[in-house]
Amino acid sequence: MQSLSYSPLVERYFGHPMSVGPWPPDAGPTAVGDAGREDLGTRVRFELHSDGGVVTGARFQAFGCPHTIAAAAWLAEHLPGRTLESANSMPILELGRLLDVPTEKLGRLLVVEDALHAAIENAGLIRKTGPQLNAEQAQGT
Amino acid sequence: MQSLSYSPLVERYFGHPMSVGPWPPDAGPTAVGDAGREDLGTRVRFELHSDGGVVTGARFQAFGCPHTIAAAAWLAEHLPGRTLESANSMPILELGRLLDVPTEKLGRLLVVEDALHAAIENAGLIRKTGPQLNAEQAQGT
Amino acid sequence: MTATCIYMDNAATTPVDPRVAAVMVECLTADGCFANPSSTGHAPGNAARARVEKARAQVAALIGTEPAAIVWTSGATESDNLAILGVARAQRERGRHLVTARTEHKAVLDPCKQLEKEGFEVTYLKPGADGIVQPDAVAAALRKDTLLVSLMQANNEIGVIQDVGAVGKICRDRGVLLHVDAAQSTGKVHIDVNEQCIDLMSLTAHKTYGPKGVGALYVRRHPRPLMQPLIFGGGQEWGLRSGTLPTHQIVGMGMAYEIAGREHASESARLSALRLRLWAGLKQLGDVELNGHPTQRVAGLLNVSFAGVEGESLLYALPQLAVSTGSACTSASHEASYVLRALGRSDQLAQSSLRFSLGRFSTESDVDYAIGAVTEAVRRLRRLAPASVPG
Amino acid sequence: MTATCIYMDNAATTPVDPRVAAVMVECLTADGCFANPSSTGHAPGNAARARVEKARAQVAALIGTEPAAIVWTSGATESDNLAILGVARAQRERGRHLVTARTEHKAVLDPCKQLEKEGFEVTYLKPGADGIVQPDAVAAALRKDTLLVSLMQANNEIGVIQDVGAVGKICRDRGVLLHVDAAQSTGKVHIDVNEQCIDLMSLTAHKTYGPKGVGALYVRRHPRPLMQPLIFGGGQEWGLRSGTLPTHQIVGMGMAYEIAGREHASESARLSALRLRLWAGLKQLGDVELNGHPTQRVAGLLNVSFAGVEGESLLYALPQLAVSTGSACTSASHEASYVLRALGRSDQLAQSSLRFSLGRFSTESDVDYAIGAVTEAVRRLRRLAPASVPG
Numbered sequence A, B: 001m002q003s004l005s006y007s008p009l010v011e012r013y014f015g016h017p018m019s020v021g022p023w024p025p026d027a028g029p030t031a032v033g034d035a036g037r038e039d040l041g042t043r044v045r046f047e048l049h050s051d052g053g054v055v056t057g058a059r060f061q062a063f064g065c066p067h068t069i070a071a072a073a074w075l076a077e078h079l080p081g082r083t084l085e086s087a088n089s090m091p092i093l094e095l096g097r098l099l100d101v102p103t104e105k106l107g108r109l110l111v112v113e114d115a116l117h118a119a120i121e122n123a124g125l126i127r128k129t130g131p132q133l134n135a136e137q138a139q140g141t
Numbered sequence C, D: 001m002t003a004t005c006i007y008m009d010n011a012a013t014t015p016v017d018p019r020v021a022a023v024m025v026e027c028l029t030a031d032g033c034f035a036n037p038s039s040t041g042h043a044p045g046n047a048a049r050a051r052v053e054k055a056r057a058q059v060a061a062l063i064g065t066e067p068a069a070i071v072w073t074s075g076a077t078e079s080d081n082l083a084i085l086g087v088a089r090a091q092r093e094r095g096r097h098l099v100t101a102r103t104e105h106k107a108v109l110d111p112c113k114q115l116e117k118e119g120f121e122v123t124y125l126k127p128g129a130d131g132i133v134q135p136d137a138v139a140a141a142l143r144k145d146t147l148l149v150s151l152m153q154a155n156n157e158i159g160v161i162q163d164v165g166a167v168g169k170i171c172r173d174r175g176v177l178l179h180v181d182a183a184q185s186t187g188k189v190h191i192d193v194n195e196q197c198i199d200l201m202s203l204t205a206h207k208t209y210g211p212k213g214v215g216a217l218y219v220r221r222h223p224r225p226l227m228q229p230l231i232f233g234g235g236q237e238w239g240l241r242s243g244t245l246p247t248h249q250i251v252g253m254g255m256a257y258e259i260a261g262r263e264h265a266s267e268s269a270r271l272s273a274l275r276l277r278l279w280a281g282l283k284q285l286g287d288v289e290l291n292g293h294p295t296q297r298v299a300g301l302l303n304v305s306f307a308g309v310e311g312e313s314l315l316y317a318l319p320q321l322a323v324s325t326g327s328a329c330t331s332a333s334h335e336a337s338y339v340l341r342a343l344g345r346s347d348q349l350a351q352s353s354l355r356f357s358l359g360r361f362s363t364e365s366d367v368d369y370a371i372g373a374v375t376e377a378v379r380r381l382r383r384l385a386p387a388s389v390p391g
């Protein structure tokens, strides 16, 4: 008996997400993080650029419900400027509250978080080992 | 799921019964016949005048449903002119059909018939023994 | 066809108030709020859902509870069945005894009879000659294994009001659930399910100027009694009652109850005066008796026994007056009203009673017409009837 | 509020036809035919009864039977429950086995689950990938102790039509009762309960341009199956369904079915053309799949799976289009439609499907709007989604 209603923030980030899609191939070293499975209803990917441990650019892609898409879009918009460390500890459950995500859907936000964490981890690896790794990652192995 | 609907004949004999009520005390020897009980829903009385074995006048009173009242009224109207014998064998179930009495109510017509038969029997007694008996009957013993 | 008939059978059903009809009509056709309230994936569905929830709040308000305690049904018959069969079947391991009264509606008595077939015992309390069931009598009937007491608030045939609040306190103390059939009391009698300690309450729209075919069951929430549904399916109404919610019907019931709450006091005063006028007029006939308690009663209902006339004929002699008889006039038998019999009325008096139920649209001139028509009919039938003979 | 929304969810519920609304309105207020159809002691009651009986004949005519075989209920959910629970509980000594299909409505499956708790066994047949249950599969599932087969005629999610006539002949031969849920087929598919050997049939008004909250159960008369009521009370409807009959609702259903019978052929032709136009437009997107048999289906219903998009988001991206998803979108889970899963669709495809159900008031420009809006939404969501990665 619960209705499909969404907060204005979800409406905005679902309806007009910025920072969408893969970076162009020539955009420089990209740290990719994937999580989730389409057959389970949620799949998210983040692609980060960073410089000296600070996120300089972030893009997302998502297959999922409006809350999932909005959360990923919100994060991609708010990551640039943060250190990888602070990005890694962004409080996903508080974002959930901000977007009025229903309790039963909070599990999906963890998929968003997993993708973000994976991307940040890769960004750390890139920083240490250079962009070769990234090329592999970007092919989606 | 059955409705209180009555045939036009019932409507006429219930709505405008003639031959109603007791004969006036000075109307001559009267043969009375009673049957039924109010607490069982039906009580009928006929009062007959007869001469030489032929009904010369008939009146009825009835406590009962519209079919009962209509049947008694019809009989009271149609008795005069008949011999006591033919009056005694008037086919009550056919009258029931004439008045569209529902099957479940046919039992009540038997009360009407009982009252008529009682009155006819008394008329026969009067014929044999003279009006003394009638006086007693009319007092309703 | 019915235009020349004066309607005094509001206890059977009321006409829909025009204000109610107006909101119902808004929820029917393609330009209205017609969608399925469970279709919350789109705007029309959400609009219908919003109206259903508004109606739930309107109904809840009339009985002093929260919206989430209201379960929509198809009427009080279903609500009575859901309450009684639902509790008993779900809690049969806790107890197998129920208490009710002989003057309850068939919608309570018949599920009780069904439960007897399913292994339950039911105590049917006999009310006093005034129709009142004493709370003490209920207390005395309770047993260790009593699950539920079912007692109506206002009786549909004679209009007497039971003290459900007093019964509620007894039941609450003893840990027994109380179900109240309030089909005849909404908008007529004060209801507060918390104050009156009521666990389950059956409601219907069509005795309170709402549409036929929609009702509700109040189900207390804290604690919520364990119940088995009657109807399984889409899981609507917390699984207690599946089936598409009829938006227009529910919206109509909500509006009807809102009006009832607002106009209760003034309407009761007006109807009381009309009823007293009617009774004063009919008493002139002589050999008439009022059925049920003279004052502990709903405002608009008057049930009178007429000595010396037969019920069906009396009704038939009143073609311009829509009233009902104490007898089961639609059945073929001469069976007298079981309610009046339970009060100790003789078969004859029970059988020759009329129920006059005045309503929102009844007028003084209706009452005066009724007095005249009944007086004439009773006099005529009494003249037709033979003088009583001994035995 | 809903004015800017194009309604394509007629399988969830239809708007009431204005011709139906007109007769309903005649049965509401004090100047109309509002009385209780059981109040046959007075003229207004008899007038209401007459309209109820006329409606009974209208409903009976659509399915090829006599009025006395029609029992009024509150809708198909109740009818399904009454048929299944009613037969099983009354005949449990004759047998304890039922047969149905996995793609039935919850109003059939849930009472079957309840019966499992009451000691019955139920066989749930799996349809083919096209949604069709082969009559042979039903025959093979019958046992000596099978009481009842319950099979819907038109499926509510995918619109496929079962050959209930063939199943009926098998059941009749084997002495097993056949119940058919026809909620989605009245006015859309040929029905003749005698020719098709159907013993019980669930009907509802609100999928056929009648009001929500009223339905009927067809119960074969010669012989009449033994049944236990769900709801006990006043004894209306031959004791099978007590409760005050809602005149306006019943009259609405009667009129809706009369219109359905009259306009079935022309309406089906028009809706078929619209559906084919819609499908032709959506196919252009690529990676879309039609759910259910391509031709053995009702005219107006199209269920399509869109690869690469998530169902709830797709719905949310179509605020101006009232359609429904294959997923249980009102529930919190990502649970995919059990109907589409029973057809063998993957969770993802089942979850990202849309049901378009066209109706009497759908137009060509509605269809063209839908094609445009869905195309744009699917393209956008596909662009948003990450390219697939291997497992």
Ligand SMILES: Cc1ncc(COP(=O)(O)O)c(C=O)c1O
Binding pocket: C011, C012, C074, C075, C076, C077, C078, C080, C105, C107, C152, C154, C155, C156, C181, C183, C184, C204, C205, C206, C213, C215, D242, D243, D244
């Ligand atoms: C006291 C009482 N309970 C129950 C009912 C049944 O209600 P419904 O007609 O809504 O099924 C009625 C009226 O018929 C009633 O008067």
Ligand SMILES: Cc1ncc(COP(=O)(O)O)c(C=O)c1O
Binding pocket: C242, C243, C244, D011, D012, D074, D075, D076, D077, D078, D080, D105, D107, D152, D154, D155, D156, D181, D183, D184, D204, D205, D206, D213, D215
């Ligand atoms: C196939 C089918 N059966 C039963 C139902 C339930 O009908 P109702 O809404 O009348 O209870 C529906 C629709 O909801 C349906 O589509």
